[in-house]
Amino acid sequence: MNAEIIAVGSELLLGQITNSNARFLSNHLAELGINVYYxxxxxxxSERLKDTINIAENRADLIIFTGGLGPTKDDLTKETIARHLGTTLEMDHEALDSIVAFFERAGRAMTENNKKQALVLKGSEVLVNHHGMAPGMLYKTETHTYMLLPGPPKEMEPMFQYEAKPKLAKLLNQADVILSHVLRFYGIGEAELEDRIQDILEQQTNPTIAPLASDGEVTLRITAKTNTEEQAWKLIEEAKATLLERVGDYLYGYDNDSLASKAIDLLREQQKTISAAESLTAGLFQSELAAVAGASWVLAGGVITYNEEMKISQLGISSEVLARFGVVSEETAVAMAQAVRSKFNTDISVSLTGAAGPDAHGDQPAGTVWIGIATEEETKAYRLQLSGMRNTNRLRAVKLALSYIIRTLTDGNARKI
Amino acid sequence: MNAEIIAVGSELLLGQITNSNARFLSNHLAELGINVYYxxxxxxxSERLKDTINIAENRADLIIFTGGLGPTKDDLTKETIARHLGTTLEMDHEALDSIVAFFERAGRAMTENNKKQALVLKGSEVLVNHHGMAPGMLYKTETHTYMLLPGPPKEMEPMFQYEAKPKLAKLLNQADVILSHVLRFYGIGEAELEDRIQDILEQQTNPTIAPLASDGEVTLRITAKTNTEEQAWKLIEEAKATLLERVGDYLYGYDNDSLASKAIDLLREQQKTISAAESLTAGLFQSELAAVAGASWVLAGGVITYNEEMKISQLGISSEVLARFGVVSEETAVAMAQAVRSKFNTDISVSLTGAAGPDAHGDQPAGTVWIGIATEEETKAYRLQLSGMRNTNRLRAVKLALSYIIRTLTDGNARKI
Known part of the structure; x- marks a missing residue:
């Protein structure tokens, strides 16, 4: 089964929002073994949407639409599809009841245009919207399957995952087993990694091996297609062993691991707690950890000292250290990490101080960052010279800090990271 | 001039990354008055890319490609375009020199496959890559303009902005002036806002008025197309006055304002400082403020107390308050806000405590959040009941906290927010 994902919405073409729905859906369709080609x-x-549907029908079996199901005049996805397919729209009374209830709960008056949201394609299976008002639809013809989903991700994502995906899996009636396994690397560039495994990449057939770089990370996705789950895992494990022999030094995790989730897993396994003192990142490091459910097992908290004064009053950094070495220095990073570790009484601590940009910080150019890591045994500091924009630098500093935590916690492991 | 943006990369179709480039480019093309239709x-x-180019040539004058210019075997954008257009690739020696220099600076060995990045379409204008290795290209035929840009946003964005955009503006030789102005609202739903201005939306011709909802915010984009800049601004100002008469109560800012930048602007104007005590958001509130350049004028810092113990030891919240009312309570939010305000000696402070989810926090269900705002005069607390996933709830809590700050700082202003 081949799929095309069509997002409908002028706000996407005006660059006001990003098409994150396509990514979410593609990820889930890949899991089902459905190829997404466009x-x-x-x-x-309406005219351009009709042209788009015609093109998609020539190159896909499954066409998934997101957006254009809302209450306003420019929401015209289902109207256009109904005309194109020669069917009509009818009121779905359950959806209407739920829209009325939605307004009652919110204590807001329901305006007339909201009723339009409860209209569905005649003959379609309705997908219930548990997080908003407009229902989704699944509509089949002899040649194609059409799925209509709402545009807002917080409505679309649970609707796809819990309502639509099981129905698609049933439609597929899969003969083959397709399994994927992702290896995650940090601290090596894409070209260098690929160069080291060039011959393996050239010989790949089943499983396939796909490298990908994003935000300083590189991943290798191994995908096996065969008759049984057992056989698929065997193929994956063999490929994995060969790959890790070459580039295992840079491996930090698998599949849905992130640097943050990996750091939290290691801390939990080793029953260690963590705290942080943040300056340029202003809480982003701790927020990344807290984005992982279960962070409360290991994250005690920390201090944000966004200006110099607070480094003195809140962390007790000596004004002499600050005057002599500067706020962006190894000495300050070390003092901050040690201070927050003792103040929050944790096993390990991190400090981040630097010039995010666009401006320099005294004689330290924009992009200069010091990261400190303190444990009971020792305190280390790492200097970075980043070249991105302000918020890219802040995020990169956080990711590098996470990678140093992972390295510190796995040192016995002979991994470089 | 009509444009189509084509992103090349299997990782996008596998859902491993989001096509954020399309958003960035669309935004800039809209500024130039170039319509993006697809x-x-x-x-x-290569085959499917060729089909895609054929379709695009039928519906666009300007075709912009992102991605597929890298060093690896599956990077085939320029090779495919060269074949399609009947031209060849040639080595760009400046680009090659810069690639060699890039590896020298990074202190890494340059692998052979990296040289391929310096090949460009014969007869194209080269766009220099100041943040990476692969150069971009601008190639013109009698009927179409083709632009090739690298995939990584941190390379593509500055290349487009500083190298490509001025060249496009020159190509356009614009007769008309097109100006846009965005009004930003918080605290009102899209349907309700639209309902209040329905008659205006129906009568719009020039300027046009486009509503958009995203992440709890609603915006109205007013776009005027006319002969002079002065005339365009006059049309925009008239439309703006009419709109604000109806929905001005919910206006918080304009154009590139965000809730965070608006809060910072107000704090700077009023020469006030801010601090925060964060629990469920674990630094995300302060990080959002710090994402705005110039935040250091007003943000002193704060404390992250991710577990109960730290609320006692770091903020001095009494264990009786915590035991009697719970961690997620009005009383705790008030005590946290007051404690951090006094500890960091700021004019205003914010506290955030709640259950982000997926788990409840004691008897408080997931999604329950208390936000405290303390000033010299008074401390207020607001209860939220959010219904999203963990990280949606954390972000929504941060945005609401920012809107309460704005409201607190503009109270004399008769705005609801």
Whole structure:
């Protein structure tokens, strides 16, 4: 089964929002073994949407639409599809009841245009919207399957995952087993990693091996297609062993691991707690840890000292150290890490101080960052010279700090990271 | 001039990354008055890329490609375009020199496959890559303009902005002036806002008025197209006055304002400082403020007390308050806000405590959040009941906290927010 994902919405073409729905859906379709060959974005324009549907019908069996199901005049996805397929729209009374209830709960008056949201394609299976008002639809013809989903991700994502995906899996009636396993690396560039495994990449057939770089990380996705789950895992494990022999030094995790989730897993395994003193990142390091459910097992908290004064009053950094070495220095990073570790009484601590940009910080150019890591045994500091924009630098500093935590916790492991 | 943006990369179709480039480019093209009618994503597959180019040539004058210019075997954008257009690739020696220099600076060995990045379409204008290795290209035929840009946003964005955009503006030789102005609202739903201005939306011709909802915010974009800049601003100002009469109560800012930048602007204007005590958001509130350049004028810092113990030891919250009312309570939010305000000696302070989810916090269900705002005069607390996933709830709590700060700082202003 081949799929195309069509996002409908002029706000996407005006660059006001990002098509994150296409990513979410593609990820889940890949899991089902459905090939996605195209994403298309088209505006709130009936003619152009019709042209887009015609093109998609020539190159996909499954066409998934997101957006254009809302209450306003420019929401015209289902109207256009109904005309194109020669069917009509009818009121779904359950959806209407739920819209009325939605307004009652919110204590807001329901305006007339909201009723339009409860209209569905005649003959379609309705997908219930538990997080918003407009229902989704699944509509089948002899040649194609059409799925209509709402645009807002917080409505679309649970609707797809819990309502639509099981129905698709049933439609597929899969003969083959397709399994994927992702290896995650940090601290090596994409070209260098690929160069080291060039011959393996050239010989790949089943499993396939796909490298990918993003935000300083590189991943290798191993995908096996065979008759049984057992056989698929065997193929994956063999490929994995060969790959790790070459580049295992840079491996930090698998599949849905992130640097943050990996750091939290290691801390939990070793029953260690963590705290942080943040300056340029202003809480982003701790927030990344807290984005992982279960962070409360290991994250005690920390201090944000965004200006110099607070480094003195809140962390007790000596004004002499600050005057002599500067706020962005090895000495300050070390003092901050040690201070927060003792103040929050944790096993390990991190400090981040630097010039995020666009401005320099005294004689330290934009992009200079010091990261301190303190444990009971020792305190280390690492200097970074980043070259991105302000918020790219802040995020990169956080990711590097996470990678140093992982390295510190796995030192016995002979991994470089 | 009509444009189509084609992103090339199987990782997009596998859902491993989001096509944020299309958003960035669309935004800038809209500023130039170039209509973007389609975004397409296609994999690292020469045949399908060729089909995509054929379709795009039928519906766009300007075709912008992102991705597939890298060093690896599956990077095939320029090779495919060269074949399609009947031209060849040639080595760009400046680009090659800069690639060699890039590896020298990074202190890494340059592998052979990296040289391929310096090949460009014969007859194209080269766009220099100041943040990476692969150069971009601008190639013109009698009927179409083709632009090739690298995939990584941190390379593509500055290349487009500083190298490509001025060249496009020159190509356009614009007769008309097109200006846009965005009004930003918080605290009102899209349907309700639209309902209040329905008659205006129906009568719009020039300027046009486009509503958009995203992440709890609603915006109205007013776009005027006319002969002079002065005339365009006059049209925009008239439309703006009419709109604000109806929905001005919910306005918080304009154009590139965000809730965070608006809060910082107000604090700077009023020469006030801010601090925060964060629990469920674990630094995300302060990090959002610090994402705005210039935050250091007003943000002193704060404390992250991720577990109960730290609320006692770091903020001096009484264990009786915590035992009697719970960690997620009005009383705790008030005590946290007051404690951090006094500890960091700021004019205003914020506290955030709640259950982000997926788990409840004692008898408080997931999604329950208390936000405290303390000033010299008074401390207020607001209860939220959010219904999203863990990280949606954390972000929504931060945005609401920012809106309460704005409200607190503009109270004399008769705005609801």
């Amino acid at each position: 994403h298309t974005v088209v505006g709130d324009n | 975004h397409t994503v296609v994999g690292d597959n």
